[in-house]
Amino acid sequence: MARPREFDTKEAIASICDQFWSDGYEATGIADLESATGLARARLYSAFGSKQGMLYEAIDFYLESRINVIFSRVDDGGIAGVANFFRTFAQIVAEHPERAEMGCLVVNSMIEFGRSEPELVERADRYRERVRGAFRSALERDAAEGRLAGNVESLADLAYVMLMGLYVTVKGGAPLEEINRLCGIAIEVVESWQVEAR
Amino acid sequence: MARPREFDTKEAIASICDQFWSDGYEATGIADLESATGLARARLYSAFGSKQGMLYEAIDFYLESRINVIFSRVDDGGIAGVANFFRTFAQIVAEHPERAEMGCLVVNSMIEFGRSEPELVERADRYRERVRGAFRSALERDAAEGRLAGNVESLADLAYVMLMGLYVTVKGGAPLEEINRLCGIAIEVVESWQVEAR
DNA sequence: TATGTTGTTTACCAATCGGTAAAATTATGT
DNA sequence: ACATAATTTTACCGATTGGTAAACAACATA
Numbered sequence: 001m002a003r004p005r006e007f008d009t010k011e012a013i014a015s016i017c018d019q020f021w022s023d024g025y026e027a028t029g030i031a032d033l034e035s036a037t038g039l040a041r042a043r044l045y046s047a048f049g050s051k052q053g054m055l056y057e058a059i060d061f062y063l064e065s066r067i068n069v070i071f072s073r074v075d076d077g078g079i080a081g082v083a084n085f086f087r088t089f090a091q092i093v094a095e096h097p098e099r100a101e102m103g104c105l106v107v108n109s110m111i112e113f114g115r116s117e118p119e120l121v122e123r124a125d126r127y128r129e130r131v132r133g134a135f136r137s138a139l140e141r142d143a144a145e146g147r148l149a150g151n152v153e154s155l156a157d158l159a160y161v162m163l164m165g166l167y168v169t170v171k172g173g174a175p176l177e178e179i180n181r182l183c184g185i186a187i188e189v190v191e192s193w194q195v196e197a198r
Numbered sequence: 199m200a201r202p203r204e205f206d207t208k209e210a211i212a213s214i215c216d217q218f219w220s221d222g223y224e225a226t227g228i229a230d231l232e233s234a235t236g237l238a239r240a241r242l243y244s245a246f247g248s249k250q251g252m253l254y255e256a257i258d259f260y261l262e263s264r265i266n267v268i269f270s271r272v273d274d275g276g277i278a279g280v281a282n283f284f285r286t287f288a289q290i291v292a293e294h295p296e297r298a299e300m301g302c303l304v305v306n307s308m309i310e311f312g313r314s315e316p317e318l319v320e321r322a323d324r325y326r327e328r329v330r331g332a333f334r335s336a337l338e339r340d341a342a343e344g345r346l347a348g349n350v351e352s353l354a355d356l357a358y359v360m361l362m363g364l365y366v367t368v369k370g371g372a373p374l375e376e377i378n379r380l381c382g383i384a385i386e387v388v389e390s391w392q393v394e395a396r
Numbered sequence: 397t398a399t400g401t402t403g404t405t406t407a408c409c410a411a412t413c414g415g416t417a418a419a420a421t422t423a424t425g426t
Numbered sequence: 427a428c429a430t431a432a433t434t435t436t437a438c439c440g441a442t443t444g445g446t447a448a449a450c451a452a453c454a455t456a
Binding site for chain 1: 431432433436
Binding site: 024026027101103107110111112114115120121125127128158161163165166167171175178181185186188189 | 222299301304305306308309313322323325326352355356358359361363364367372373376384386387
């Protein structure tokens with residue numbers, strides 16, 4: 001019932017998200033957020049309260065929006081969907097290295113802050129649940145038809161762990177051939193879960 | 199042929215290493231390094247040149263000293279050695295959470311800096327080589343006696359990827375039961391490599 | 397003992413950090 | 427039209443950041 005915002009909050013958050021995602025929290029200054037959003041610092045602070053608040057909202061956005069893009073091909077693809085996810089991962093590293101280097105916003109934040117901030121720990125929990133959930137729901141289809149060797153939970157966990165390992169390795173600047181090798185192994189592991197329907 | 203140092207450089211590096219290891223690079227100020235080492239900033243700078251230089255030396259120290267402690271039990275333990283490594287990992291998380299939260303200095307640095315600094319990328323390469331080397335040399339014994347299902351390189355790679363995934367998860371503050379579950383899965387995977395000697 | 401060389405101490409610096417106070421502006425409810 | 431309540435703008439702040447200049451102290455050599 002007063003003057004309305006002139007900018008779209010969601011758009012701003014999206015830009016802030018990408019900024020934190022590519023440079024990390026500590027390494028991005030308010031000035032960077034200003035140029036990423038095109039908004040003066042006072043506007044950012046009046047909308048989000050603090051730099052930490054901006055990170056929280058950025059991660060929430062990542063968790064409810066960006067992550068869907070990443071896992072879109074997995075959700076109902078069965079074992080093949082999971083394997084294809086890792087194939088796509090390798091492909092992105094090869095074709096869009098600057099994108100791949102960004103890794104995952106949540107993983108990056110987890111490592112920057114550790115468990116020092118409960119707000120982040122809780123979001124990290126949600127993240128892991130989301131990732132494993134994607135793998136789980138993909139595997140459940142094959143499991144229901146008796147084509148999965150092993151139980152869904154454990155295999156989804158394993159896929160999750162391997163993905164985290166890959167994120168770290170890519171961020172660390174490992175050579176392309178090494179990434180390809182590791183992805184190949186992950187794919188082999190995933191495909192070894194396939195068994196003749198009985 | 200002049201005034202000698204009054205402090206032990208290696209000792210200082212060890213303290214600096216632990217400081218960076220537990221708090222990260224950006225989050226530790228020169229003041230933290232002063233109190234960690236007991237040395238005034240000017241002494242640190244005259245010895246190491248810059249904060250980045252201190253990180254480089256810290257990682258070198260980590261790579262040639264701290265890491266040996268971590269992997270000491272793996273090196274010639276065969277498949278069981280690798281499995282025990284993951285068992286010990288779970289045990290440390292349970293019994294020394296503050297230690298476990300530190301994760302790995304190189305992993306943490308990789309994620310903080312990405313591939314932006316060649317000095318770090320090169321050290322990350324050495325790190326991965328060291329980790330895989332530990333797993334490889336452990337597995338080679340069993341492989342030579344025909345007790346390993348699969349080739350040494352790939353399985354060492356897989357162990358490496360799983361370990362990285364665990365580091366990330368622990369740093370992210372995952373609940374103990376989750377860590378235990380993931381470690382259990384890693385152990386199962388490793389033990390599944392064992393095959394009757396022929 | 398004089399000198400050159402290095403390490404130590406003290407005090408300091410410019411720059412950047414995240415954050416904010418207050419005035420100016422603009423839509424809304426009455 | 428007017429008061430109200432919110433946003434935008436501008437300018438600013440204290441604290442901290444990584445880093446250093448210069449005076450002083452100790453050792454080796456000549």
